[in-house]
Amino acid sequence: QKEVEQDPGPLSVPEGAIVSLNCTYSNSAFQYFMWYRQYSRKGPELLMYTYSSGNKEDGRFTAQVDKSSKYISLFIRDSQPSDSATYLCAMENQGGKLIFGQGTELSVKP
Amino acid sequence: EAGVVQSPRYKIIEKKQPVAFWCNPISGHNTLYWYRQNLGQGPELLIRYENEEAVDDSQLPKDRFSAERLKGVDSTLKIQPAELGDSAVYLCASRSGDGEKLFFGSGTQLSVL
Numbered sequence: 382q383k384e385v386e387q388d389p390g391p392l393s394v395p396e397g398a399i400v401s402l403n404c405t406y407s408n409s410a411f412q413y414f415m416w417y418r419q420y421s422r423k424g425p426e427l428l429m430y431t432y433s434s435g436n437k438e439d440g441r442f443t444a445q446v447d448k449s450s451k452y453i454s455l456f457i458r459d460s461q462p463s464d465s466a467t468y469l470c471a472m473e474n475q476g477g478k479l480i481f482g483q484g485t486e487l488s489v490k491p
Numbered sequence: 492e493a494g495v496v497q498s499p500r501y502k503i504i505e506k507k508q509p510v511a512f513w514c515n516p517i518s519g520h521n522t523l524y525w526y527r528q529n530l531g532q533g534p535e536l537l538i539r540y541e542n543e544e545a546v547d548d549s550q551l552p553k554d555r556f557s558a559e560r561l562k563g564v565d566s567t568l569k570i571q572p573a574e575l576g577d578s579a580v581y582l583c584a585s586r587s588g589d590g591e592k593l594f595f596g597s598g599t600q601l602s603v604l
Contacts, residue, residue, distance in 0.1 A: 389531065430592070471533075477547070
């Protein structure tokens with residue numbers, strides 16, 4: 382079993398839709414949770430970072446962490462065609478070991 | 492400020508040939524990572540450096556892969572000899588010692604024929 386599981390998609394939604402992306406993990410040592418966005422032929426870039434259970438909001442993006450269920454989510458409100466990319470969840474333990482999920486390919490259609 | 496710089500951007504080689512990738516992290520970033528990303532997959536850690544010390548190389552295939560980070564700045568990742576299964580994007584990333592944000596380069600896309 383992989384330490385981090387992420388539905389690979391692909392996911393296609395109309396412009397303006399709410400998008401929900403999810404990851405589960407098995408290692409309770411993970412303390413820090415991140416979402417990265419990766420455009421084609423580019424390196425990943427950090428979108429959201431959190432280290433506690435609960436919600437964190439940044440503009441149209443909301444990251445949610447449930448440590449008791451070992452489950453994290455990223456919500457995108459009012460999705461735009463420019464949000465079309467691959468979204469990667471990532472988790473890190475206190476020793477600096479950072480593991481990525483498989484990535485979910487998102488396409489937002491105008 | 493320049494981001495993480497990687498070269499070359501693309502590399503095509505025949506199997507059994509050697510290949511090397513170079514990474515220049517963001518100035519002042521002590522931690523440097525090399526990841527490998529296969530098509531449709533997330534990045535997989537190969538090696539992590541704290542300054543010039545490799546603190547996690549457990550996923551590096553040491554029979555053919557080697558890495559170095561002389562003087563704790565630039566880093567080189569080498570494969571010798573390359574195999575067909577090594578075709579992937581090799582990503583370098585860096586972060587400051589107490590930073591939370593990992594900065595990635597654009598990667599080197601390797602094709603082994």
